[in-house]
Amino acid sequence: MARKTTVPTMKDVAEEAGVAIGTVSKVFNGQNVGTEYKKKVLAAAKKLDYKINTYAQGLKSGKTKSIAFLVPNTINQYFGMLTTEVNKALKKHGYKMFLCCTDYDDSQEQEFITMASLNKVDGIIGLTYNPKLVIEEGIPFISIDRIISPSIPCVASDNYAGGVLAAQTLYNAGCRKVCFLRTGSTLSNEPDKRKSGFENECIAKGLDYDMKIIDDSTSHNVFFEYLKSHISNGKIDFDGIFCVTDTLALEVIDMLKQTGIKTPEDVQIIGFDGLKPYEKDEYFCSTIVQSVDQIAEMAVTLLLQDSDTMKPPLVCLPVKFAYGGTTKKSFF
Amino acid sequence: MARKTTVPTMKDVAEEAGVAIGTVSKVFNGQNVGTEYKKKVLAAAKKLDYKINTYAQGLKSGKTKSIAFLVPNTINQYFGMLTTEVNKALKKHGYKMFLCCTDYDDSQEQEFITMASLNKVDGIIGLTYNPKLVIEEGIPFISIDRIISPSIPCVASDNYAGGVLAAQTLYNAGCRKVCFLRTGSTLSNEPDKRKSGFENECIAKGLDYDMKIIDDSTSHNVFFEYLKSHISNGKIDFDGIFCVTDTLALEVIDMLKQTGIKTPEDVQIIGFDGLKPYEKDEYFCSTIVQSVDQIAEMAVTLLLQDSDTMKPPLVCLPVKFAYGGTTKKSFF
DNA sequence: TTGTATGCGTTATCAT
């Protein structure tokens, strides 16, 4: 007898179990099937080591149980955390994830969206930068950290509250002249609100403040020059600095160290994101921590909920302050 | 006329172009088709905005142009770099990537492999820890950093050479009593060779050395105690330390700082991996840098090459030393 | 409840 070399199909299982192919299908789709039949089918399936063919299933049903996740890269730790958390959340719901690293590139973002539609994904979650991204009709899209259009739900931290919290924390730690440093895409996006929240709270508290904002294409050396221009006789004008990300905060701390300014003795610094050098334990710096797991879970939930359910244009998730050695400890 | 609501298929394109469906297929597969026909087909396809259905294609051809990538997470920066580089390499070859974050969990690793076979991926690339991982027949697998079995190709840095290089570098930087610190899975894997290379070079150079090796389940506090036991009167026994990863090096630097030991003044430290705090620029610490892009490219190339081509059981890629502030600069 | 038959969109084998 010729050895069967192909993978077993439902037909094989049906024959083995002595039932009809439709019955097998029903068993695997959790539909009503007589107990005896079900038992026979399951036994036959196990015997043949039958696995359903998701491609045939996808072709037939139009549902693929997969989504595409767009992110610039997974090297930046915030992106890395987001990617892992989205992956976990999807797995919990039985979905697979196509990872799409866009490298901040407009055309790659667009290409991946095309790829996603070719592959009949059930949805897309994206942290994108292309201001004129074209999103195909009929394919659900959830944006993270960017408001793309009113019809596309955006999930983000409560960045405004984070800015307020940063200002409050510096104020409570004794700061009286602070500054805000930001680098980022020129595209208006959620993280912009960190500035607004910070600024408004400074005004509310009567806290003296300055700002230096550059876009992504500008050398960070501009920050270095800016800081140096505020340093004289080994002393810095500010007693508190709020950086738009932890990554920037680290850079700034480095710059200050080069000029002999110490953190937090001479100037206290707060970052944003909540990155950590090791997998557990302490933060890189004192920071406004984003609940990345909540962002991921919310994005997935919104994406997968019935399309006729109303989807909010913006969902803001809570942030909290965490001490990380770059603010004065005595205040906490 | 009723608006067509469904996605256009080859049949629609064939009708629109006035040709047979087989001809359309040939056009999209680059087979020989008369110039005139080809032109008509392409025009019709563009007019209808036709996109090939990869699920039907996968069902028919058995090839899905997708692979699964298994990694514990994308938070650890080395994993994050690897993920991004593999993603890029796959894209270059026209392949899609299912990301599978396993969280170091044996059963999740196995689950994802099952998922991958269900989804008829054309192959799997994995950085796994499960010592008794069952890999299905007929699905190509490339392992990164772990030797799973002689029949499964493994791609890794030349870890042994990296260990040698670390010892040489410390020696050349003036160290005469060094130590090696390692944490890791008990599973024997490629990074173990960092120790062997280091040890052998120490012996060759007549360099006095000690080692402290713990497994993943042990608290890193053990390192702290170990280091403290080698410190007396504010001085440390060693003048050089080689840590098995940059992450561990950072932790160790922190520990030493707490005891008043300065890096690199009192003790020079070399890590392994080549992690960076910002997307460009400097390293976290002096380190043996892995060519993550080369590892990724090699893994993808091996995976996609003809299955009848001989695949080597182990491919080692070059490493290099990079200065990162935790060794004495004068020596470079 | 269970079986039968059709079609999802594509590829490949035939004739033409």
Added chain:
DNA sequence: ATGATAACGCATACAA
């Protein structure tokens, strides 16, 4: 070179 047609493996409407 081109057109017609039969699978690929599954889901489902319909018949039994």
